[in-house]
Amino acid sequence: MAYEEPITDYDKIVENCTCAFCGSNCDDLDILVKENSVVGVRHACRLGASKIMEDEDQRLKVPMMRDENGELVEVEWDTALDAAAELIANSIRPLFYGWSETNIETMKPGLELTELVGAVIDNQATICHGPTVQAVQNVGYPLMTLGEVKNRADMVVYTGSNPMNAHPRHLSRYTTYPKGWFRKRGRYDRTLVTWDPKYSDTAKLSDIWIPFEENGDYEFVNAIRAVLKGKKLTKDVIAGIPIEDIYELTEKMKNTQFGALFFGLGLTHTLSKQRNIDIAIQLIQDLNKYSKWVLLPMRGHFNVNGFNIFMSYEMGFPYGVDFCRGYPRYMIGETTTIDLLNRKEADVFLVIAADPGAHFPSGANMHLVDIPVIQIDIHWGPTTELADIVLPGTFVGVETEGTSYRMDSVPLHMKKAIDPPETCREDEWIVTELLNRVKKIKEASK
Amino acid sequence: MTYIEKPSISNVIKFDEHNVAQVDKLTVMLNTGTDIYQGACKKRGSTLKDEYRKVAGVAYMDPKDMAKLGVGNWDSVLVKSDWGAVVVYAAHSRDAPHEGMIFIPKGPWANVIVSNETYCCSDPTYKGIEATVEKSDKEVLLMADLMREVYKKYTKKAEGVN
Numbered sequence: 001m002a003y004e005e006p007i008t009d010y011d012k013i014v015e016n017c018t019c020a021f022c023g024s025n026c027d028d029l030d031i032l033v034k035e036n037s038v039v040g041v042r043h044a045c046r047l048g049a050s051k052i053m054e055d056e057d058q059r060l061k062v063p064m065m066r067d068e069n070g071e072l073v074e075v076e077w078d079t080a081l082d083a084a085a086e087l088i089a090n091s092i093r094p095l096f097y098g099w100s101e102t103n104i105e106t107m108k109p110g111l112e113l114t115e116l117v118g119a120v121i122d123n124q125a126t127i128c129h130g131p132t133v134q135a136v137q138n139v140g141y142p143l144m145t146l147g148e149v150k151n152r153a154d155m156v157v158y159t160g161s162n163p164m165n166a167h168p169r170h171l172s173r174y175t176t177y178p179k180g181w182f183r184k185r186g187r188y189d190r191t192l193v194t195w196d197p198k199y200s201d202t203a204k205l206s207d208i209w210i211p212f213e214e215n216g217d218y219e220f221v222n223a224i225r226a227v228l229k230g231k232k233l234t235k236d237v238i239a240g241i242p243i244e245d246i247y248e249l250t251e252k253m254k255n256t257q258f259g260a261l262f263f264g265l266g267l268t269h270t271l272s273k274q275r276n277i278d279i280a281i282q283l284i285q286d287l288n289k290y291s292k293w294v295l296l297p298m299r300g301h302f303n304v305n306g307f308n309i310f311m312s313y314e315m316g317f318p319y320g321v322d323f324c325r326g327y328p329r330y331m332i333g334e335t336t337t338i339d340l341l342n343r344k345e346a347d348v349f350l351v352i353a354a355d356p357g358a359h360f361p362s363g364a365n366m367h368l369v370d371i372p373v374i375q376i377d378i379h380w381g382p383t384t385e386l387a388d389i390v391l392p393g394t395f396v397g398v399e400t401e402g403t404s405y406r407m408d409s410v411p412l413h414m415k416k417a418i419d420p421p422e423t424c425r426e427d428e429w430i431v432t433e434l435l436n437r438v439k440k441i442k443e444a445s446k
Numbered sequence: 447m448t449y450i451e452k453p454s455i456s457n458v459i460k461f462d463e464h465n466v467a468q469v470d471k472l473t474v475m476l477n478t479g480t481d482i483y484q485g486a487c488k489k490r491g492s493t494l495k496d497e498y499r500k501v502a503g504v505a506y507m508d509p510k511d512m513a514k515l516g517v518g519n520w521d522s523v524l525v526k527s528d529w530g531a532v533v534v535y536a537a538h539s540r541d542a543p544h545e546g547m548i549f550i551p552k553g554p555w556a557n558v559i560v561s562n563e564t565y566c567c568s569d570p571t572y573k574g575i576e577a578t579v580e581k582s583d584k585e586v587l588l589m590a591d592l593m594r595e596v597y598k599k600y601t602k603k604a605e606g607v608n
C-alpha cells in the first residue's frame with residue numbers, strides 16, 4: 001500500500017466518536033472535519049473508515065417517488081410522506097424491516113407505528129444471528145463483556161467467523177492483541193484458535209487452525225463434548241479431523257484459565273442452523289466444569305443487537321414480532337421476514353437502514369416486485385432499484401447522535417461530528433412523521 | 447497440531463499442468479459471506495460503480511479448479527444452482543487451497559443463486575449450496591443492470607413507453 005501523507009488540513013477534530021459499522025462499535029474514533037464535511041478519520045479500520053468517508057456520489061439527498069415511466073423522480077417531503085403513510089395505513093399485512101443501522105431513538109416511534117397498524121417488525125437478525133437467538137432461548141447465554149476478555153482471556157477461539165474481514169479491530173482492540181490486567185504481554189499470553197473449513201485471514205494469524213470439513217461443525221463440537229464427558233471416540237477421523245487432535249485440543253481447552261468462544265454466520269447459515277449454536281453453547285457449559293469459558297456471537301451491524309435488546313425489553317420478543325392480532329406474537333418461520341416474503345404474504349414493505357436488495361436471496365426478493373417498497377436509507381443501493389418511495393435519512397454516528405448496543409450488549413452513545421445535508425431528515429423524524437400521518441388517516445376513516 | 451503449516455500455492459495458474467484434466471463443467475460447493483473488500487465498498491455506498499462488481503460479482507476459486515476450467519483471473523464464469531444462474535468473474539482465492547469450493551461475497555450476484563429456504567428457522571441457507579461452474583463469454587452485469595434483469599420491476603413499464 002502506498003504511503004499517504006497525514007491529513008493536516010482540517011478545522012477541528014471530533015474525538016472519541018463511536019464507529020457505525022460492525023458490532024465492535026469502536027468508540028475511540030477521531031473524525032477530522034473541515035467546512036462541515038469529513039476529511040479524514042483516525043483509528044478506524046478499513047471498513048469503518050470507508051463508511052465514514054462515504055461516497056457522496058450515491059448519497060440520497062432528496063425524497064423520491066416513481067413516476068408513470070417507473071423512474072425515480074424528486075418530490076416534496078410532504079408528498080412522499082403522505083404517499084408512504086397512505087400505503088401503510090391501507091395495508092393489510094405491512095412488514096417493517098431493518099432498524100439495525102439506525103439508533104435506538106428511531107425504534108421507539110417505529111414500534112408505536114407497528115402497533116398502530118398491526119404490522120410485523122423485524123431486523124437483520126432474521127437473516128444473520130436469528131438462529132443464535134433461538135439457541136439462546138433453548139439453552140442459555142453464557143456471555144461476558146469484551147473488557148473481561150481483554151483483561152483475562154488466555155484462549156480465544158473463533159469459529160464460523162472471519163473477524164479480520166468482518167470485524168477487523170476485534171482482535172486488536174478486544175480479544176487477542178491488547179495487554180490486559182492478567183495478560184500483561186498481550187498476544188504472547190494468549191492462544192488464538194480458529195475452527196474454520198477455510199484458511200481464512202483470521203486462520204492465517206492463529207496459533208491453531210482446525211479445518212473441519214464443510215457442514216462438519218455440529219459433529220466436531222459434539223466430539224469435543226464427548227471427550228469432555230470422558231467418552232472414548234470410536235472413529236479415527238471426525239469431521240475431517242484426526243481424533244488425536246481432538247483429544248489434544250480438548251485437553252488444551254480444559255487447561256486454560258479463561259477461554260472465550262466467538263462464533264459467526266458460518267454456524268448459523270449452514271443446514272443445522274440453530275442446532276449448531278445449541279451445541280456450541282452446551283460445549284461452553286460443559287467446559288465450565290473445568291475452567292472459566294464464555295461465548296459471544298459476532299454481531300454484524302452496529303445496532304443489530306440494540307434492536308433485539310430494545311424489542312425484548314419492550315415486547316418480550318427479540319425479532320420478527322407480529323402485531324396483526326393486536327398483541328405481540330413471535331413465531332420463527334411464520335412471522336419472520338424471509339418466510340413472509342417466501343409465502344408472498346406482506347403487502348407493504350418498509351425498509352429502514354437495511355439493504356434487502358443486496359442481502360436477501362432473490363427468491364425472497366421476488367415478492368418485492370409485486371408490492372410497494374418504502375425505503376429509508378442514506379445511499380442509493382440495490383434496494384433503491386426496487387423501491388417505490390425513497391426517503392433520505394441521516395448518517396447515525398456522523399450526522400446524528402444516538403444510542404447503540406455493542407455485540408456484548410453494552411450501550412454506547414454515538415456522537416455527531418457534522419451537520420446532515422439540509423434536505424435530509426433524521427430517521428427518528430421520518431418515522432415519527434409517518435406515525436403522525438398514519439394516525440390522522442386512521443382517525444379520519446373512523 | 448500443526449495445521450497452520452500450509453502448502454504454499456503459486457500465484458501463477460498453470461494451464462498446461464499435466465495432472466489437471468480439463469473439464470467443461472465443475473461441480474462445486476458454493477459458500478457466500480462477507481469479505482472485507484465487499485464490506486468496505488458496500489457500506490461506502492459505491493454500489494452502482496464498477497468497483498462493486500469487481501468485489502461482489504466475483505467467485506473466488508481454487509487455482510487448480512480454475513486450471514481445470516481453463517479460466518484466468520477476471521474471466522467470466524457462469525455459476526448455476528437449483529435457485530438460479532449468474533455470470534460472475536473468476537478470481538484466484540487468497541485462502542486456497544480449497545478444491546471443489548467457491549466463495550462469492552454476499553451481494554446481488556450471490557443472491558441469485560443462494561437458497562431462500564429457511565427450513566422454518568428464519569434464516570435462509572447462504573452456505574453449503576451445490577452449484578456448477580462453467581466458462582462463459584458473457585460480461586458480468588453492473589448492479590443496476592443485474593437488478594433490472596433479475597427482478598424486472600420497472601423494465602416492463604419503461605419498455606412500453608420506449
